[in-house]
Amino acid sequence: MSSWVGQAIRRGRLTTRYPAEPATELELPMLARAPRPPAVVPDRLGAIAACPVAALSAAGGSGIRADEGRCIRCARCAAHGFDFSGSAECSRPDRAGLLVPPVPSGPGARAVPLRQLGRSVHVFLVDAGSCNACNHEVLALTNPYYDAQRLGIFFTNSPRHADVLLVVGVPTAEMTEPVRRAFEALPSPKAVVAVGVCPIGGGVFQSTPGLAGSLEELVPVDAFVPGCPPAPVSVLDAILGLLGRSRARTEG
Amino acid sequence: MTSRPWSESLRGPAGALGTEHAPAYLPIDRAFALVNDYGTGRALLWRGPAPAEANEVATLWRRAAEAPRPHRVAPEEVVEGYGVFTFPYGPISMGVPESGRFDVRTYGERILTLGPVAGFKSRRILGALPGLTPEDALLRVERLAGNFSAAHAAAFLAAVESAAAIEVARTELWTRALAQELERIYNHLHQIARVAEAASQNVGLAQTHALAEEMLRIEGRTFGHRWLFGALAPGAPTRRLDPEGRRWLGRALRELSGRFEVLLELFLGSRTFVDRLQTTGVVSRERAVRWGAVGPVLRATGVAWDDRLRAPSVPYTDLFLELPREDGGDALARILVRAHEVRSSALLLEQLLDRWPGDAMAREAPAPPVGPGRGLGRVESPSGDLVYEVRLTNGRIASVGMRSASHANWPVFAESLRHAVFTDFHFAWESFGLVFAETDA
Known part of the structure; x- marks a missing residue:
């Protein structure tokens, strides 16, 4: 046993400084970031047609609007000058917030649904x-690199003990x-995070x-984390956002 | 206690979800039965009732794709007796972080029989592929099972290239092998970490889980994506590995395998860990061969069979592959096979990086098409043999058939847990490395 402990001590601290410091290049590789159109797209229609999931559309003037909630990061738009440069804080409380540039929308969803849960x-x-x-x-959030427990985030084995439902995957028939039953089993206050596109x-x-078509058709969703798949730091940020502890919020 | 054939109990209780979710009956060893290498006629391991014609295999594939969902992977018999009931485990449980159900016949402690119920995550992927270009189909195929994406992409592309008789750049074949070996190391590390978790080896879990994360970071740095989506392309490589990237990759892998050796020694020195795994979830060699098990499950029963050696394609023809084999057939043997495969994959990667081909090298002709516009692609995925059959019409997909390692290993998995206790479940599950996403395509 002592050798296990010795090995662990020799490895030293692995845990990320996130969210105190921004995510590093290794934590957020290129295709975990969001697509950003260049200032001028030479071939706008070509770029829109190149997207296999219809995530790009024409915006006012000669611009292009990217829907991060659809983008699967296939990088086909890179041929049209797009680059992938978003930050880890990519989750949004409402679906419309995933459009870049944003469209003016009505009153947004509850921004901090679980503030009272605190830490x-x-x-x-x-x-x-x-x-x-x-x-x-x-599940990578439980590994020593992310160690979600240090931020007071714990995985439970039953929806009845949970405050947050993380839903992954396209809902099948x-x-x-x-999924509905799992949502109903959560005690209030509760929140649902849609993880991934x-x-x-x-x-x-x-x-x-x-x-x-989407999780929203089944249960109310409080946070949308785009990505295919999102990086663990983005999932971490979405959960912290439900508590009002997002890095984006504490900075801005 | 009495036993009767499972087929007699098909109209039994529907389980916890009510009649609308009653699983339909589909004996998996029949419906997914496939003969290895039927395309070339070199049958190395026959499984199930052998179909005489390739057409018949296509029918089986189609029937499997159209099977009612969810469908039950049927054990051979159903057990009745005093206090015996069916305990439905899943489809949502944290023990298995995927959606699928296991109908456990039990009287409270022992698992009498176990019937996996697959199909909850059917995303109708294969059925939606016809009509697409191979490039668009690839986006769906690599998202079929995310942790095996390189294996699926490589097998699919090999089938497409064989069907269309497209020549493949040598660097692309090298890149495919590189991606697959990286993926193999990640999956083996992940599986070992999960077994350590089941055995409450918490330091071992944390340390191995950290290595798995390091593997994902290596993949992310090398290909821009932690799950290798978009890493492979038909024909010529889209993303080139520069010499600096290759040097970094080699250094990172050497460092990681050094750390893994230390962990492996500690794991095998832990009496509680080894004792818990020994004789848990045993698969006999006879049964593994008869029911067509593949991958580490088969190699853990003493059969040295691996697709990379069976019909090696470039670049495996040019590389030295050390094939691990164990004789126990239990969870320990499977974990040892996986652990030694981390080592052998690291050795393969070292050779791949050392002998990286220049772009000017000769192009490699693909396998000749099996029939008009029809090709087979076959690779060794981290959990075993993976086959794709692709038909093309006018450059577009006409049909896609797929038989994954998970399809092949369901029957032996269910069998390995007969008369086990509940706590054995996770040792068997994690050491088998089955993925519902593959069968629910």
């Missing part, structure tokens, strides 16, 4: 039909009822018949 929040993971990448990214808008499966 301790229990989360439960539900797979509505994912490819398993988002599952692994969420078979999972709609189990699949629960937000179906991602690459958005046009497949037999799948629910």
